[in-house]
Amino acid sequence: MWVRLWLWSLCAALLIMVALGGATRLTESGLSMVEWKPLTVLPPLTEPQWMADFEKYRLSPEYRHRTTGMTLQEYKGIFWLEYIHRLWGRAIGVLVLCPLLLLTLRRSLAPPLIQRMGVLFLLGGAQGGLGWLMVASGLVDRPDVSHYRLAAHFLMAVLVYGLLLHTALTLTHTTEGRVSLIPARRPHPAAVALTALTALTLTWGAFTAGLDAGLFYNTFPLMGDALLPPDLSAAALWPPGPVLTLLVSDPATVQFTHRALAILTVAALLTGWLLVWRRHRRASVRQAGLATAAAGLGQAGLGIVTLLQAVPVPLGVAHQSGGMLTVTLLIILLHCSGRPGQTPATQGEPS
Numbered sequence: 001m002w003v004r005l006w007l008w009s010l011c012a013a014l015l016i017m018v019a020l021g022g023a024t025r026l027t028e029s030g031l032s033m034v035e036w037k038p039l040t041v042l043p044p045l046t047e048p049q050w051m052a053d054f055e056k057y058r059l060s061p062e063y064r065h066r067t068t069g070m071t072l073q074e075y076k077g078i079f080w081l082e083y084i085h086r087l088w089g090r091a092i093g094v095l096v097l098c099p100l101l102l103l104t105l106r107r108s109l110a111p112p113l114i115q116r117m118g119v120l121f122l123l124g125g126a127q128g129g130l131g132w133l134m135v136a137s138g139l140v141d142r143p144d145v146s147h148y149r150l151a152a153h154f155l156m157a158v159l160v161y162g163l164l165l166h167t168a169l170t171l172t173h174t175t176e177g178r179v180s181l182i183p184a185r186r187p188h189p190a191a192v193a194l195t196a197l198t199a200l201t202l203t204w205g206a207f208t209a210g211l212d213a214g215l216f217y218n219t220f221p222l223m224g225d226a227l228l229p230p231d232l233s234a235a236a237l238w239p240p241g242p243v244l245t246l247l248v249s250d251p252a253t254v255q256f257t258h259r260a261l262a263i264l265t266v267a268a269l270l271t272g273w274l275l276v277w278r279r280h281r282r283a284s285v286r287q288a289g290l291a292t293a294a295a296g297l298g299q300a301g302l303g304i305v306t307l308l309q310a311v312p313v314p315l316g317v318a319h320q321s322g323g324m325l326t327v328t329l330l331i332i333l334l335h336c337s338g339r340p341g342q343t344p345a346t347q348g349e350p351s
Contacts, residue, residue, distance in 0.1 A: 003108070003179045006099050007168035013092050014161045015324055020085045021157070022320040025150070025209060026313045029078040031062045033086070034139055036132040041090070043083050050076070062143035089128055096121045103179075110180030116167055120160060127156045147210025148248075154206045155199070161324065162331050169335045185338030194265075194272050194292075195330050201265045202323055204258040209320075213251035213258075214311040220259075220304050229256050262300050269296040280337070288333040295326045 024030045034056050044050040054075050057063055063070065100117050103109045109117075134149040170182040208214055217223040226233065229252035235243050246253040269292055276289035299322040306315040 003103065003113075004168065004171055007164065007171070010092065010095060011161065011165050011168060013088070013095060014157065014164065015321070017085070017088055017092060018154075018157055018161070018324055019317055019321050020081070020088055021154070022209075022317045023313060024081050024085045026311070026316045027078065027081060028062075028066075029081040029085075030135060030145065031060060031138050031143060032057060032075065032078040032082045033135075034060050036135075038090070038128060038132075041087065043079075053079070060139055060143070061141060062138065064143075066143045086131075089124075089131070093121070093124055093128075096124060108178060110174050110178040112181045113167070113171075113179055116163075116181065120164055120167070123156070123160050123163075127153070127160060130156055145210065147207050150210035151203055151206035154209075155203060158199070158202060158324070158327055162327060165328060165331045166335065169332065185335065187334045188337040190272055190275070191330070191334045191337045194268055195334060197261070197265050197268055198296075198326060198330055201258065201261040202327075204254060204261055205320075205323065207248060207254045208251075208258045209316075211249075211251040211254055213255040214307055214316075216252045216255055218307055218310045220307060223252065223256060229253050232256060262303060266296045266300045269293040276337075282336070284336045285333070288329065288336045292326065292329040292333050295322070295329050299323060299326050 033053075044053050050072060054072050057075060067074075096117065100109075100114070100121065104114055130149070130153050134145050134153045137146040137149050138144055167181065170184075172180055172182045174180050217229070221227075223229050229250070231246055231250050232243070232253045235246060237243065247257050248254065273289040273293035277286055280286055280289075299319070302315070302319050302322050306312075306319045309315055
């Protein structure tokens with residue numbers, strides 16, 4: 001029971017972390033801390049400490065090109081959100097490591113679960129390093145982070161969350177009373193395809209965020225007065241190089257690609273739900289298919305409203321959180337629709 005509660009608490013903490021990251025990006029707070037200092041916990045506490053941090057910020061490209069003339073009080077306003085975002089990530093690391101060490105010493109966990117949690121801890125550390133590489137890309141010449149690094153940072157968070165959720169869903173007890181993992185299920189190919197398509201849509205969503213592409217063409221379904229953005233409609237299909245460059249680097253084309261992938265994903269989720277409803281007898285699979293399709297449809301509607309409103313912070317955070325809800329339900333669908341593995345004799349019923 002306590003292990004399950006631990007893992008579900010970690011899942012909730014990661015969802016909050018992703019929402020904080022979205023808010024940090026949308027409020028342009030991410031470049032307020034120009035040093036990593038991964039072992040530092042306390043914020044500036046005295047006026048000289050605040051001034052020292054502010055002076056470092058004033059040397060950054062963001063201050064020189066975007067926020068020139070910002071006061072110390074205004075700086076504090078953007079500093080706190082980024083500080084909380086980083087501190088929350090470190091707190092998650094502690095929340096993973098300390099219970100893991102304690103439960104391992106008490107011999108409460110079987111080796112497969114210890115290994116899985118160890119890998120997740122290392123991935124979490126890599127995620128922190130990747131986050132700093134993302135921030136560092138905006139501290140050199142231009143006051144914008146690389147949208148490729150932003151996408152990698154976001155997708156790493158999705159990967160860690162997905163693995164953690166899958167772990168929470170597959171707990172069991174050995175005959176010795178240790179908590180372990182149910183042997184891996186072979187997921188249904190259709191559920192795998194839906195997950196891959198959703199991941200592709202999330203990738204272009206991250207590109208859209210990193211390029212501020214949501215501020216281009218705040219109309220739907222047309223982009224202005226046309227179906228395609230100008231650069232894409234004028235591009236030759238051969239050779240494909242220029243078109244591929246547009247798909248990943250031109251803001252308007254990136255937004256169009258995210259729209260197209262989102263529509264395709266919703267259509268696939270609805271089709272998948274209909275097929276599941278007709279062919280699957282298990283109620284859990286049917287319910288997971290219905291919930292996933294509904295989440296995808298709601299996420300698309302929220303995305304359209306967010307676009308039409310020119311991406312206000314609350315809607316932007318809600319849209320990113322909606323993406324994580326869709327991921328959550330897809331992981332559950334993968335778990336429910338998979339073919340059960342053969343349970344070793346040393347294991348009993350799921351915990």
